[in-house]
Amino acid sequence: MKSLLHILITIICSHYIPQTSFAQTIQQKVNQYTKANEKKWIDEYLQFVAIPNVTRDTANILRNAAFIKNMMEQRGIKAELLTGTTPNVNPAVFGEIKVPGATTTLAFYAHYDGQPVNAAKWTGGLNPFEPVFIDKPIEQGGKIVSAANGISPEWRLTGRGSADDKAGVMTILNAYDALIKTGAAPTHNIKFFFEAEEELGSIHLDEIFTKHKEKLAADLWVIADGPRHVSGKKIITFGVRGDVNMDLTVYGAKRPLHSGNYGNWAPNPAKLLVDLLASMKDEKDNILVKGYYDDVIPLSASEKEAIKKIPNIEETLKKELGIAVPDGNGKSFVELLHLPTLNINGIRSADVGELAANIIPTKAEATLDLRLVLGNKVESQINKVVKHIESKGFHVIDHDPTEEERLKYGKLIKVTHGEGYPAQRTPFDIPLVQKLVKAVQSTVDYPVVLLPSAGGSLPLYLFEKTLKTKVISVPVVNYDNNQHAENENMLVKYLWEGIETMAIIMMMEK
Amino acid sequence: MKSLLHILITIICSHYIPQTSFAQTIQQKVNQYTKANEKKWIDEYLQFVAIPNVTRDTANILRNAAFIKNMMEQRGIKAELLTGTTPNVNPAVFGEIKVPGATTTLAFYAHYDGQPVNAAKWTGGLNPFEPVFIDKPIEQGGKIVSAANGISPEWRLTGRGSADDKAGVMTILNAYDALIKTGAAPTHNIKFFFEAEEELGSIHLDEIFTKHKEKLAADLWVIADGPRHVSGKKIITFGVRGDVNMDLTVYGAKRPLHSGNYGNWAPNPAKLLVDLLASMKDEKDNILVKGYYDDVIPLSASEKEAIKKIPNIEETLKKELGIAVPDGNGKSFVELLHLPTLNINGIRSADVGELAANIIPTKAEATLDLRLVLGNKVESQINKVVKHIESKGFHVIDHDPTEEERLKYGKLIKVTHGEGYPAQRTPFDIPLVQKLVKAVQSTVDYPVVLLPSAGGSLPLYLFEKTLKTKVISVPVVNYDNNQHAENENMLVKYLWEGIETMAIIMMMEK
Secondary structure (H helix, E strand, O other): OHHHHHHHHHHHHHOOOOOHHOOOHHHHHHHHHHHHHHHHHOOOOOHHHHOOOOOHHHHHHHHHHHHHHHHHHHOOOOOEEEOOOOOHHHEEEEEEEOOOOOOEOOOOOEEEOOOOOOHHHOOOOOOOOOEEEOOOOHOOOOOOOOOOOOOOOEEEEEEEEEEOOOHHHHHHHHHHHHHHOOOOOOEEEEEEEEEOOOOOOOOOOOHHHOOOOOOOOOOOEEOOOOOOOOOOOOEEEEEEEEEEEEEEEEOOOOOOOOOOOOOOOOHHHHHHHHHHHHHEEEEOOOEOOOOOOOOOOOOOOHHHHHHHOOOHHHHHHHHHHHHOOOOOOOHHHHHHHHOOOOOOEEEOOOHHHHHHOOOOEEEEEEEEEEEEEEOOHHHHHHHHHHHHHOOOEEEOOOOOOOOHHHHOOOOOEEEEEEOEEOEEEOOOOOHHHHHHHHHHHOOOOOOEEOOOOOOEOOOOOHHHHOOEEEEEEEEOOHHHOHHHHOEEEEEHHHHHHHHHHHHHHOOOOO | OHHHHHHHHHHHHHHHHOOHHHHHHHHHHHHHHHHHHHHHHHHHHHHHHHOOOOOOHHHHHHHOOOOOOOHHHHOOOOEEOOOOOOOOOOOEEEEEOOOOOOOEEEEEEEEOOOEEEEEEOOOOOOOOOOOEOOOOOOHHOOOOOOOOOOOOOEEEEEEEOOOOHHHHHHHHHHHHHHHHHOOOOOOOOEEEEEOOHHHHOOOOOOHHHHHOOOOOOOEEEOOOOOOOOOOOOOOOEEEEEEEEEEEEEOOOOOOEEEOOOOOOOOHHHHHHHHHHOOOOOOOOOOOOOOOOOOOOOOOOOOHHHHHHOOOOHHHHHHHHOOOOOOOOOOOHHHHHHHOOOEEEEEEEEEOOOHHHOEEEEEEEEEEEEEOOOOOOHHHHHHHHHHHHHOOOOOOEEOOOOOOHHHHHHHOOOEEOOOOOOOEEEEOOOHHHHHHHHHHHHHOOOOOEEEOOOOOOOOOOHHHHHOOOEEEEEEOOEOOOOOOOOOOOOHHHHHHHHHHHHHHHOOOOOO
């Protein structure tokens, strides 16, 4: 494996200075076309983000699908909606372009659904589904700016999905548009596939893959999702962590109790929950759930070497995020992305601050996020956490407690979990992957970052399992896009660069 | 003290069977008058509860004050609004009746402000400020019932303040009304005092007391607040716990982070908060904050004896509340009410369940409630908790963190707290108190419960400190009134019994 990495690095070093004239030509043409179509594409992007896209909001998901289908047809791509066998699955939008003489097929993936929104948390005048431009991140004092006299590449387009992952859809479709409109036909057959259940863990993706296996056959899938490197450099990632969520609810008395009249006697579910959550990690951030790290497949020597070459961005991150002491007990940022996590996404019990009342709450809830690495199995990680909970004296149920259960068990907890999926990692040594790295590298004059696994998650294991194909990610959005949270935004400059990157891949060496 | 308790018990035993004919007469007259005025009083009560009364909502508080003033004037009590020296203090409503030949003055207290509401949590069609009747508690399947054909005494009137403590205002004013309308003039001078900042810790009550010291002079203050005994028996309480709130906010990164892209590296403030809260109590519910119990003045022998005679209601409570194992490491319910508490009122970090996103939150908040017993000082209890927080490695600030503080301190917490107030306990051996006990006892054929200190809090220490008077509580509302929480309600039967109780006190032995 070490020699394979060397091959990749050799490819990069031989290409990034100077750029090839072929790539330069394509790049220039694409960029000129992009410049000329900036306003039109931005208008389309704004309309797209204005359509609410929370995964469970199927009515609006269908409006998004129709919008994408229309965008594809305007670009000469015949589009169709692919569903699975379960009724009412959010449809994927699919399209295909056959290129005369092409012997390989590249399939491009993005997802158009978005995480749930809590509109009340969006600040600075921003709203999840009323996209506007801001001159810099709201958290750094950014303000809404008018696009009447043109759009600065340093601005950000805001809204849920602006980055994650409608940006993927826009870069892929506009890259294809730019290529064909400038007379540069792709060198490979191209397939387009836009999913709409990614933020629920792509729970029906396998159904869609299985049902449309032949239609979706490709030599390599290119995923446009996730953020570029924190250094701002373009990045190619060879894998992703897996992911599954758990919801915990600890129960107290059946009704809220006056904290004076019952205080010291009635059990407080918030206290029981904090005790439980505190028991899951030690002071040095090691996860104490028994066997949590046991089945991790360690990074290979070449993967470890690639990691060492990734620019260290910890000081930048610490400053930008206001972090004095990172977690991880001295391990590097990138090393930590290659280990499983056990994150508290949120906790809630009664109210705090102005809304808080002097009560003993009836329940305390937490949502956990478990990221998985190669080797971890979803059910097995879940079971380890459940066993840990039981070891702390809790009786675990999967439903709201009955009267009998309340009266029988001193520590009662409801535990439910999502479907989830495992991690995926593509090896470095696949010729088509090497060609892709070379193509992306040709667009920039610095070494593209090569990351064995991203910290984030996509159900990429399904491409291997069901479609028997390989898959690689080429993220396009800014790392500080507030993905999954309030004030989500996409740096305009990276939209243009993403179009260029996707176009170059469509034109990569046969 | 033991002999004093014996005197009290002797008084009770000599009176509760049979009732005195004098008391019976008054009681009968009052009850007949109540029956005749039921509809009118209930209509007035509904109108009263329909006026929002959250303490900080001053505009509506003033509407409540005007409503009370009008009720008093309709009953022949000249009323005025008393304010302190600070501008915009929520006014207390005051009135006074001089009785010819009376040598002592009884002052009656209730409060008309209520705890904050989260209307979304009210269930079964209930709304905080749209009072209706329910046939039983919502949590036991209660349904809204129509009062068109009369009101059952077993029903409950719902709404914020219906129990805590507009019930106090209604019982006091209607008791007086019933007495004078049935020709039974009170045997003491009567003062009426209705406060509107109790739920904020009565932060200006001392100002009002100081400013109107002479106007508010009385031999004994009677407080109509808090719940009756869980057994359903009438209760007299000789004291209350003190109370103060603390708000804690632990900080993470400045913006919400993708839990995959930053998971294992970026500190999670929810995790830091649960570790901190978990460290405050041991498995046996002992508070581990250093010195937390140190300055507690223990119960006297006679108080301990009174406690032993209180009906044990733990099995009833456990069943009704769905509690399998109470806290308190084997101590009795009543014993535990006489110890300081450290309660988690609420916790919040990001979102849970359907709204949860896969992020590392930016902050985690908790509101704590510290109940104090005789001997505890507010500042001292707060300082013990702050010292505990510091001992866990936190840097404590009282403001949102600056950029510099974020970059300097790995564990950063904002700690703020309310004004709070200490506990109060009136000794058993005061003649006027003994007469009051005798009067209340005369209305029932079981021993009235005598409780040295209620678990709940009122700023009763101020009556001793500023007005140099004695104070005793005669609660009127049902214990399962959901005080401070959603679905607050007042059992109608106890409204009628409360009117009877207050009337008897106004007519008690000179």
